[in-house]
Amino acid sequence: SQKIEQNSEALNIQEGKTATLTCNYTNYSPAYLQWYRQDPGRGPVFLLLIRENEKEKRKERLKVTFDTTLKQSLFHITASQPADSATYLCALGSGSARQLTFGSGTQLTVLP
Amino acid sequence: DAGITQSPRHKVTETGTPVTLRCHQTENHRYMYWYRQDPGHGLRLIHYSYGVKDTDKGEVSDGYSVSRSKTEDFLLTLESATSSQTSVYFCAISREATGVTGNTIYFGEGSWLTVV
Numbered sequence: 645s646q647k648i649e650q651n652s653e654a655l656n657i658q659e660g661k662t663a664t665l666t667c668n669y670t671n672y673s674p675a676y677l678q679w680y681r682q683d684p685g686r687g688p689v690f691l692l693l694i695r696e697n698e699k700e701k702r703k704e705r706l707k708v709t710f711d712t713t714l715k716q717s718l719f720h721i722t723a724s725q726p727a728d729s730a731t732y733l734c735a736l737g738s739g740s741a742r743q744l745t746f747g748s749g750t751q752l753t754v755l756p
Numbered sequence: 757d758a759g760i761t762q763s764p765r766h767k768v769t770e771t772g773t774p775v776t777l778r779c780h781q782t783e784n785h786r787y788m789y790w791y792r793q794d795p796g797h798g799l800r801l802i803h804y805s806y807g808v809k810d811t812d813k814g815e816v817s818d819g820y821s822v823s824r825s826k827t828e829d830f831l832l833t834l835e836s837a838t839s840s841q842t843s844v845y846f847c848a849i850s851r852e853a854t855g856v857t858g859n860t861i862y863f864g865e866g867s868w869l870t871v872v
Contacts, residue, residue, distance in 0.1 A: 648798075676858045687846050687863030688799070695858065733798065737858055743789065743814065744854055744861065748798035 646671045648747040650734060656753045657724055665719040665750045667734035672745075674736040677710055677717050682731045682749065691732075692719075724754045759783050760864035762847050768870045775834040777867050779847030781827075788830040789814075789848040789861065790822060792841075799846065805830055806853065837871045844868050 651666035667677065676695040680688035694701045694710045694717065701708045707720040721728050731751045735744040759782030769775050779788060789804040791814075801814030803822040811822050819841060821833045834841055847864040854861050 678858070678860070685866070687848075687865050688861075689863070690860045693858050693860070735799075735861075737854060743801050743804055746791075746799040748796060 646745065648672070648734065648736060648745060650732075650747040650750045652750060653748075654751045654753070656755060659724060659726060659754050659756050661724055663721040663724045663728070663752055663754070665732050665734075665752065667717040667719070667747055669715050669736055672715070672736055672738065674712075674738055676737050677708075678735045678737070678744065679706075679708060679717075679719050680733040680735065680746075682733060688733055721752075726754045726756050729753045760847060760849060760862060762845075762864040762867045764867060765865065766868045768872060769837050771838060771871055772836050775837050775869065775871075777832045777845055777847075777869070779830045779832070779864060781830075781847075781849050783849060783862070784827060785849040785851050785862075786827075787850045787853060787859075788824065789850075790820070790830065790832045791846045791848060791863075792816065792843040793846060793866075794843050802832065802845075834869075837869075839871050842869060842871045 647670045649668045678693045679691045682688040692708045694708045705722045709718045731749040733749045735746045761780045763778045790802040791799045800816045805811045805824040823831045845867045848861045850859045850861045852859045
């Protein structure tokens with residue numbers, strides 16, 4: 645069956661360091677992948693989209709890579725800040741389905 | 757913020773009672789979705805709509821029904837609430853089919869439902 649796994653449920657890092665979050669998938673051929681941020685008690689908010697033919701996407705301090713051979717996406721936050729603390733969700737779209745499939749998320753805490 | 761309003765935001769209900777959650781959008785987006793979010797499961801799609809009176813099931817649709825009589829409103833009904841339906845429910849919208857085109861999904865603020 646199709647499966648999406650995001651590395652650990654929780655990740656703690658020191659302020660100023662680079663946070664790296666992982667999204668792995670199996671039995672899936674995604675046409676693209678999206679990353680969302682979710683703060684406690686709020687709905688997810690879209691951050692970045694990367695398509696299957698793109699290796700890397702950047703937006704300010706955020707960088708996403710997409711390796712369809714490894715079936716993996718990495719999400720990096722450089723120069724992390726306590727305000728980056730949140731849960732980050734990856735979501736895959738197959739290109740033929742009408743909806744996204746979400747991972748369960750990684751809770752990131754940036755320690756001051 | 758996307759113009760999505762969910763109501764009620766919080767509700768406690770008894771097992772066996774019907775419950776309706778409402779989602780209202782001001783963006784005139786074609787697609788509307790209902791997700792539930794539970795610890796360890798992430799966001800799971802319940803139902804979605806691709807137009808007025810056009811709806812389809814998601815992966816966890818059992819025990820839920822939906823209706824969309826107007827572009828801006830999408831209702832989720834639990835016909836007879838059970839404790840397993842205690843969850844946070846998110847409404848979402850997208851301009852076109854996000855699974856096909858990569859269109860961004862915009863989420864509402866969530867409705868916390870407790871079934872006792």
